[in-house]
Structures are given as C-alpha cells and as structure tokens.
Amino acid sequence: MKKRVWLKQLRISRGLTQDAVATKAFIDRGFYAQIENGTRDPSMLVAGNIANALGVHPQIFFMEHFRPSSTSEGSYVIYAQCDLDIRYTWLWHPFKDIQCYVGKRDDEISWNDGTAELVYLKKQVILQGVALEKVMAFPYKGRLIPCLVRGEPLFDPNDRIIGVHTALTCMPSLLSGIQTVKSVEPRDVLRGHMLYFFSSKEAYLDRLYEYITDGVDYGYQLWIVESTDTYQRVRDRLVANLHRDQLKNIHYFDNEVVFAPYEEFSEQYIDDYFEGRMAHTLEHGIPLRTWARVLWKKEQHGAFDKLNRWETHMDEIVSRLGISSVCTYDATELPASFQTTLLRNHEYFMTDHELVYSPLYARNTRSGIIPSLAMLAQSRRD
Incomplete structure (x- = not known):
C-alpha cells in the first residue's frame, strides 16, 4: 500500500500533530501513523472519526x-x-x-x-x-x-x-x-417548451436576465432572439455581473431578422433556420437554451393559423431535441382565444410572476405549480 501523502498534507494544513488527530479520532497514535503511512486501512468508523477531526468527509479515504x-x-x-x-x-x-x-x-x-x-x-x-x-x-x-x-x-x-x-x-x-x-440537463423543471405572456416590461427584463444567468451558471449555450433595445438593456446587466468567458456562451439574434419572413412561418423555414443549427450545437454535447420574442403580423391573412402551426412544429422540435425554449408574447396584443390555443402546444405557461404546467398541453400528463424563474434564482442564491 502507498503512503497517504494527501492525509499528511491535510493534517499539517490544519496545524495538527499525529497525536492530536489520533486523540480526536479515539485511536492511539501508532494506529493513526500506520493509516497515514499506508500500512493499514481504516474501518468506516475510524475513517469517519479521522475525517471529523480534520473537518472533511470520510469518503476521501x-x-x-x-x-x-x-x-x-x-x-x-x-x-x-x-x-x-x-x-x-x-x-x-x-x-x-x-x-x-x-x-x-x-x-x-x-x-x-x-x-x-x-x-x-x-x-x-x-x-x-x-x-x-x-x-x-x-x-x-x-x-x-x-x-x-x-x-x-x-x-x-x-x-x-x-x-x-x-x-x-x-x-x-x-x-x-x-x-x-454529452451533458445532462441539470433540472427537468426547466426543460421543455415554455409560453410567456408578459404584461410588465420591467418584469420581462428580469425574467430574461434570470433565464440567461441561470443557464450560463449551469454551462448552457444561450440563443436569445430579441429586439436590439431589449437585449442591450439586459446585456448591460450581464456584462456587469458575468465573467467575460461566460458571456461567450450567450448568442444574440435580432428578432427583426429572424422573423422577417412573417408570411412564411413554414415548417421548412423552422427546420432550416432553427433545427439545423440546434442539432449542430447539440451533437457536440453542448446543452442549449433558447429565448425568442416572437414577431408576427396580426393583420396578415390567416396569421393565427400560421402562427399556431409554427408553434406546434417548434414544440415537436423542442421535445425531440430535449432543450429548453421560451416563446414570449405581449399579453395585450393577443386575443384571449388565441392565448388559449397557444397553451395547447406549450408544456409550460409563464407569467411575470409564476411558471405553471399548461393545463391544455396536448402531451401533458402532469399537473401542479412549479416555482417562477425568480424564485428558482433566489433559491439557488440562498
């Protein structure tokens, strides 16, 4: 057996002698010396006593x-x-x-x-x-x-x-x-297709900031599809609080450019623009989160039907790839009937103050309330 140099280093770093550790571990100094020299292995009880004396965990042995x-x-x-x-x-x-x-x-x-x-x-x-x-x-x-x-x-x-x-x-x-x-999704609670109807611009900025920082903290790549002014306001907070290397995990896309072909909202466009890029990232084992402020033209003929097909297909992609994706809409711009429709193709429904399982989700088999992103962020800090 090899000498446990690490144990000697640990003991010395605590300013303790072999006698002191042995006394705290309820064994004689000779026995402890044999353990440190590697000529004997401690039992679980003795390992626990030594670990307690040194302020570490017995698993170290x-x-x-x-x-x-x-x-x-x-x-x-x-x-x-x-x-x-x-x-x-x-x-x-x-x-x-x-x-x-x-x-x-x-x-x-x-x-x-x-x-x-x-x-x-x-x-x-x-x-x-x-x-x-x-x-x-x-x-x-x-x-x-x-x-x-x-x-x-x-x-x-x-x-x-x-x-x-x-x-x-x-x-x-x-x-x-x-x-x-491949990395493992750290928390199933934030994996899936989320629908966010916001009412307060300030609350919206807070939720976006928390979604990004929580993702960066757990090693995600973040795709943010937003207006330039909204992202810049959040970006200023991110720059002030994140390491520059962490900022490299955040990728911004102008939603005016992404949603420029409003009249299309076709499955082929989704496949080409989103799924292909997502798959390229995910195949390298990199966990991914997306956030998109969806732009659409309500005056366009069949706008609601096209948008509904878009979201349904996006839900299939999110489910297949196992990613986290938030689609955001101004609650004041959507008629209540269409809000109800969107609840059918999003697993989660999010407001400025809470995140719940969508009761109308087509594949939903769960029920109950889960914490808001703000509460999750606070619990992580606590």
Missing part, C-alpha cells in the same frame, strides 16, 4: 481506489474538496503546495474550457447527488493535457450534500482520444 489500475508514466492524481458554492475547502497536489487556492472558485484561479467543464461537473454532482466521471482537457505550457475527472458528492451525517470531492488524474496517454461526453 476511499476515493484513492478510483485511481485507474494502469496509468502511463507521468500520470498523477490531484485531490480536492469544495463546498456548495464551489469554493475549495481542501486540495492536494503530489508535486506542489496549492493550499493558497483554498476559499477560491475555479473562475478566480484560472478560467478556460477545461475549468468551465470542471465547474459544470461539480454542479451536476451537487444537483444529481451521484458520482460523475468525464475526460477533460486543461491547458498546460502551451498544450492541452487530458485528465480523467471523477466527482463524488460529500454528505453530512444527515445525508445532506455539503460539497464535492474530486479526483483529477492527469493522463497524457489520452492525448489521442479526448472524449466528448
């Missing part, structure tokens, strides 16, 4: 068994733990001291495609409560180094998730085969 059975020369493992805010509470690197990163998030240390994936994986572990594993590439000295990353949820004695333990194994042998693993 068993993460070492997730190391690949055969790694090429140059491979090594970095262990770390973070809290629910994705701030590091402990790190161990086999070759250097990185304790200065304790208390920081990855975006405060170094932000790149690899760390963005790492943050996303940690959030998925917290949200799903299960272990996840993925190969990621991190920049190092001008080249990308592939690493096998495994995340394990950390639980308190009451089985509540309190953070994530990660084991990052540097594996140069994977340079020729970096994997792309």
Whole structure:
C-alpha cells in the first residue's frame, strides 16, 4: 500500500500533530501513523472519526481506489474538496503546495474550457447527488493535457450534500482520444417548451436576465432572439455581473431578422433556420437554451393559423431535441382565444410572476405549480 501523502498534507494544513488527530479520532497514535503511512486501512468508523477531526468527509479515504489500475508514466492524481458554492475547502497536489487556492472558485484561479467543464461537473454532482466521471482537457505550457475527472458528492451525517470531492488524474496517454461526453440537463423543471405572456416590461427584463444567468451558471449555450433595445438593456446587466468567458456562451439574434419572413412561418423555414443549427450545437454535447420574442403580423391573412402551426412544429422540435425554449408574447396584443390555443402546444405557461404546467398541453400528463424563474434564482442564491 502507498503512503497517504494527501492525509499528511491535510493534517499539517490544519496545524495538527499525529497525536492530536489520533486523540480526536479515539485511536492511539501508532494506529493513526500506520493509516497515514499506508500500512493499514481504516474501518468506516475510524475513517469517519479521522475525517471529523480534520473537518472533511470520510469518503476521501476511499476515493484513492478510483485511481485507474494502469496509468502511463507521468500520470498523477490531484485531490480536492469544495463546498456548495464551489469554493475549495481542501486540495492536494503530489508535486506542489496549492493550499493558497483554498476559499477560491475555479473562475478566480484560472478560467478556460477545461475549468468551465470542471465547474459544470461539480454542479451536476451537487444537483444529481451521484458520482460523475468525464475526460477533460486543461491547458498546460502551451498544450492541452487530458485528465480523467471523477466527482463524488460529500454528505453530512444527515445525508445532506455539503460539497464535492474530486479526483483529477492527469493522463497524457489520452492525448489521442479526448472524449466528448454529452451533458445532462441539470433540472427537468426547466426543460421543455415554455409560453410567456408578459404584461410588465420591467418584469420581462428580469425574467430574461434570470433565464440567461441561470443557464450560463449551469454551462448552457444561450440563443436569445430579441429586439436590439431589449437585449442591450439586459446585456448591460450581464456584462456587469458575468465573467467575460461566460458571456461567450450567450448568442444574440435580432428578432427583426429572424422573423422577417412573417408570411412564411413554414415548417421548412423552422427546420432550416432553427433545427439545423440546434442539432449542430447539440451533437457536440453542448446543452442549449433558447429565448425568442416572437414577431408576427396580426393583420396578415390567416396569421393565427400560421402562427399556431409554427408553434406546434417548434414544440415537436423542442421535445425531440430535449432543450429548453421560451416563446414570449405581449399579453395585450393577443386575443384571449388565441392565448388559449397557444397553451395547447406549450408544456409550460409563464407569467411575470409564476411558471405553471399548461393545463391544455396536448402531451401533458402532469399537473401542479412549479416555482417562477425568480424564485428558482433566489433559491439557488440562498
């Protein structure tokens, strides 16, 4: 068995002697020394006592068994733990001291495609409560180094998730085969076709901002089809609160251009303009959200019928691709009868203050009320 250097580092970082840890763990110093030297394995009870003494979770003793059975020369493992805010509470690197990163998030240390994936994986572990594993590439000295990353949820004695333990194994042998693993929708509550009838412009701006920031926070690409003035107002808030690399995940389309061929609203136009582009994004494993302020000409002959066919076909696309999509309309511009019609091809109905399952949705088998986007955003912050 190999010496548990990480355990010694953890003990020293806490300013504790072997005697102090042994006393707190209710074992003698000799037994603890054997555990630290790797000549003995602790039982679950002893591992729990040692973990409590060091302020970590006992799973850390068993993460070492997730190391690949055969790694090429140059491979090594970095262990770390973070809290629910994705701030590091402990790190161990086999070759250097990185304790200065304790208390920081990855975006405060170094932000790149690899760390963005790492943050996303940690959030998925917290949200799903299960272990996840993925190969990621991190920049190092001008080249990308592939690493096998495994995340394990950390639980308190009451089985509540309190953070994530990660084991990052540097594996140069994977340079020729970096994997792309499709991401998992983090919360089914926001997956589907949503219809938003807004009444307040200010509330509308808040909902759009929350939809974007929530999506960026969980690693989505955002397609925003909006008027230039509306998007610019939200963009100013985004620039003030998001990292510049996060802003790269937000893609804006002028709705005057997208909905220019109002008279068409054809299935072929939807397939060519929307589904083709969505599929290209999704096939690379990138989760996607869309938001569109729909433009239409009510004076146009058969406008409501064409718009209804448009939304029905969009619902089929959203359902097939498994994405989140919001279609927005000014509640004062649509007659009540057509509002009812649109409820049949949208899974969710959203107002300025709440989000509910559409009671008329053609494929709907559920009922009840789910939180508004504002409440979801607040609960995430809390």
